[in-house]
Amino acid sequence: MNKEDFEIFNDNIIYFDNAATTQKPRSVVNAIVEYYTKYTANAHRGDYDISLKVDEKYEGVRDKVKKFINADSSKEIIFTKGSTEAFNMIVFGYMAYYLKEDDEVILTKGEHASNILPWVTLSKKIGFKIKYANLADDNSLKIEELKNIITDKTKVISLAHITNAIGDVRPIKEIGNLCKENNIIFVLDATQSIGHMKVDVKENNIDFLGFSAHKMLGPTGVGVLYGKKDLLEKLIPLEYGGGMNIAFSSDGEYSLKELPHRLEAGTRNIAGVIGLGAAIDYLENIGLDNIHNYEIKLKKYLINRIKEVPNIKLYNENFESGVLLFNVGEYFSQDVAIYLNTYKICIRAGNHCAKMLQEVICSTNTCRVSLYFYNTKEEIDVLIEALKNQDKILDTIV
Amino acid sequence: MDVKLKRDIILDNYQNPANKGLPNDEAYEKVNSRNESCVDNITVAAKVIDGKIEDVKFDGDACAICTSASSVMTKELKGKSVEEAELIIDNFERMINELPYNEEVLGELNIYNEVYKQPSRKKCALLPMGAIKKIIDEDD
Numbered sequence: 001m002n003k004e005d006f007e008i009f010n011d012n013i014i015y016f017d018n019a020a021t022t023q024k025p026r027s028v029v030n031a032i033v034e035y036y037t038k039y040t041a042n043a044h045r046g047d048y049d050i051s052l053k054v055d056e057k058y059e060g061v062r063d064k065v066k067k068f069i070n071a072d073s074s075k076e077i078i079f080t081k082g083s084t085e086a087f088n089m090i091v092f093g094y095m096a097y098y099l100k101e102d103d104e105v106i107l108t109k110g111e112h113a114s115n116i117l118p119w120v121t122l123s124k125k126i127g128f129k130i131k132y133a134n135l136a137d138d139n140s141l142k143i144e145e146l147k148n149i150i151t152d153k154t155k156v157i158s159l160a161h162i163t164n165a166i167g168d169v170r171p172i173k174e175i176g177n178l179c180k181e182n183n184i185i186f187v188l189d190a191t192q193s194i195g196h197m198k199v200d201v202k203e204n205n206i207d208f209l210g211f212s213a214h215k216m217l218g219p220t221g222v223g224v225l226y227g228k229k230d231l232l233e234k235l236i237p238l239e240y241g242g243g244m245n246i247a248f249s250s251d252g253e254y255s256l257k258e259l260p261h262r263l264e265a266g267t268r269n270i271a272g273v274i275g276l277g278a279a280i281d282y283l284e285n286i287g288l289d290n291i292h293n294y295e296i297k298l299k300k301y302l303i304n305r306i307k308e309v310p311n312i313k314l315y316n317e318n319f320e321s322g323v324l325l326f327n328v329g330e331y332f333s334q335d336v337a338i339y340l341n342t343y344k345i346c347i348r349a350g351n352h353c354a355k356m357l358q359e360v361i362c363s364t365n366t367c368r369v370s371l372y373f374y375n376t377k378e379e380i381d382v383l384i385e386a387l388k389n390q391d392k393i394l395d396t397i398v
Numbered sequence: 399m400d401v402k403l404k405r406d407i408i409l410d411n412y413q414n415p416a417n418k419g420l421p422n423d424e425a426y427e428k429v430n431s432r433n434e435s436c437v438d439n440i441t442v443a444a445k446v447i448d449g450k451i452e453d454v455k456f457d458g459d460a461c462a463i464c465t466s467a468s469s470v471m472t473k474e475l476k477g478k479s480v481e482e483a484e485l486i487i488d489n490f491e492r493m494i495n496e497l498p499y500n501e502e503v504l505g506e507l508n509i510y511n512e513v514y515k516q517p518s519r520k521k522c523a524l525l526p527m528g529a530i531k532k533i534i535d536e537d538d
Contacts (some may be wrong), residue, residue: 275536334437334461338518350437365459393413397462398407398512398520 001294002286003374014345014379019164019192019323021214022274028217031278032271042372043270044261058270061277062260065224068280069190070200073229075258075259079273079381082223083191084114086210089225089263090187091118093235095156098185101127101321103155106132108141110163115189127293128155146175150182158187161199165351166316166368167323169193176205184229185231191215195283195323196372197292207231211270218260218279222272225263232259239265256305293372295322298371302380311386314365322371332391333365339393343386404509411466416473417455426453431529438522441519442472442529446530449480451534456526463519465508468526474505480534487527 003009005025015023037069041051043048043058059074066074080086099105109132123130124167131154133145146157157179162169172188179186187208190199195216201209208231212223227235237244237256244265256262283291302324303317311329328336333349340347348368420428426443440458444451454475456468471490475483482503490507492499496514513523 036404238488332459332461332465334522338516394409394462395405396516397408397412397466398401398509 003371003376005282006374009374012236012344014343014375014382016371016375016383017346017348018021019167019215019368020348021027021220022217022372023374024219025217025279027147027273027282028219028275028278032219032275035271035274037191042267054270057277058268059275061280063274064277065226065281067369069194069226070202071226072202076227076229076232077225077226078232078260078263079268080210080223080225081269082211082212082214083112083189083210084223086208086223086225087114087187087189088118089235089238090208090210090227091274093123093238094227095119095235096122096126096232097236099126099128099155100290102153102394103128104131104151104153105129105156105158106131106146106149106154106156106374108135110135110139110141110158111158111183112164112167112189112191115158115160115187129153139166139316140170140319141170143174143178144151145173146178150178150184154182154184156185158189160189160191161193162196162321162323164192164323164370165368166319166325167192167321168316169197169321170317172204172206176203179207180205183322189361192323195279196288197296198288201226213276213279216279217282218276219269219272222269222276224276228378229259232263234362235263237265241265286373290354296369298375298377298380299324300320302369302371302383305380305384309384309390311390312387322334322375324369324371325366326369326375328367328368328387328390328393331390333367335393335396337366339396340383340386342396345383345386400510401510404472404512405507407470407506408462408466411463411469413455415465415469417469417476418457419458421453426455427533429529429532431525431532437461438525440464440468440526442526442533444475444533445529446480449482451475451478451483454530456529457503460525461522463510463513464522464525467507467523470506470509471526471530472506473481475530483530483534489529490527491524494523498519 006023008023039050039053041054043054052235061076062074065077119130119364136142160168161172176186187205188206190209190211193199194211207228209226214220244257246255299322307311313327315325337349339348350365420443425445428441428443430441432439437459440456440460442456444454454472486503489503490497494513501508510523513519
């Protein structure tokens with residue numbers, strides 16, 4: 001649905017790599033162009049009209065994000081470069097001062113690199129233990145497993161809402177309750193879910209949350225860190241500079257601004273933030289429930305049709321997200337992806353930045369189709385036809 | 399060389415690669431190589447004695463181009479001196495990167511002379527060369 005809002009599809013491209021990034025509707029592109037052509041100025045700096053307009057727009061997006069994720073206050077919304085920066089701020093700005101040697105942090109092997117490598121790096125310094133919760137036979141995470149492995153030393157559970165590699169949707173309500181009951185900080189990576197289903201930080205007792213704009217129709221290079229106010233107050237900035245200080249003097253004394261500006265040093269990605277605002281407007285206009293329901297229906301259609309194709313192995317057909325992993329016979333996933341490119345079909349091949357999952361899932365490399373609301377049954381039909389001609393896959397090697 | 403013949407040779411080297419499997423022998427130096435898009439993952443092992451590549455093998459999980467190029471590379475480099483190997487590698491890289499090159503030294507590696515037409519395949523073809531380069535560079 002709404003495919004006509006995306007100029008890129010005029011070129012008949014079939015884009016099935018939405019877990020990597022999403023396409024941008026005209027309204028998002030226009031919002032960015034408008035900033036660059038009609039009111040370019042820095043934020044929080046000037047006393048002239050266009051600068052004030054920038055402030056209004058930029059801070060307006062903060063309010064939009066606050067409502068979008070149901071935060072208590074706009075001060076809990078920090079604009080970042082993306083999820084990766086958000087997670088690095090959580091780990092190196094907060095956890096570095098909070099965690100002690102004997103503490104435990106729970107992750108899974110299905111997490112994205114950005115929710116593993118910061119923890120591993122800090123753990124080497126402080127010595128806290130990282131426990132990887134076991135995944136069930138279908139590679140999903142069950143709440144019972146978390147209940148079993150938490151101890152009185154567990155201080156943090158940090159998980160993706162939906163994993164990019166297998167697309168399983170985590171039971172965040174139950175996990176949030178478990179964390180609350182046990183005084184555990186719940187960190188949620190909403191990167192893969194935020195543009196696909198409602199994410200409510202209060203309802204799910206989320207303490208920290210990160211996401212990237214570009215996976216929800218927005219521009220690259222901008223994202224959000226959400227933290228409960230009392231936690232963010234204790235988060236030490238990783239960057240110092242303009243825009244975040246009140247005063248500084250040659251005796252080495254300085255004072256910093258309050259939230260959220262204390263954590264936004266330097267000139268921010270203003271155009272990006274404005275684009276994010278337009279993306280939120282666009283998503284809310286369609287409705288996240290409508291988007292989610294459409295994606296689930298489309299995935300069912302994809303699964304039914306792909307089962308008509310011989311030699312297909314599916315890895316995650318039961319999950320309620322738009323991600324489907326498969327392999328075609330003995331063909332190497334990249335050969336399949338390059339073959340599909342001849343049909344203008346864009347899919348991802350590889351291990352999808354969750355490299356530890358190789359230890360769990362039996363195949364190291366898979367083809368991944370990740371759907372979004374602008375994908376259609378007709379596009380899936382083209383994919384199925386291409387896969388039915390699988391004896392042509394290696395024709396593309398020369 | 400016509401396209402069908404090239405394809406047949408590539409497919410043959412993909413489906414029945416030569417010199418595949420790593421030796422359990424400390425005389426071999428091993429280098430693992432992966433490409434940026436997280437897909438191809440191969441290890442090349444070579445035994446270099448007195449400036450000569452006595453033996454070279456590879457193993458890994460990779461696409462048709464990368465696997466077959468690894469196979470053909472091992473066949474072409476086995477028995478060559480390090481200098482000869484460097485000349486072959488340099489000309490192969492030049493061919494893939496669309497620079498002037500000497501096809502005379504490339505032997506069967508000439509079957510990859512159209513890989514440049516598929517930019518996404520270039521890094522696959524170059525991956526085994528990158529690994530062997532690390533081994534012989536260290537040997538200089």
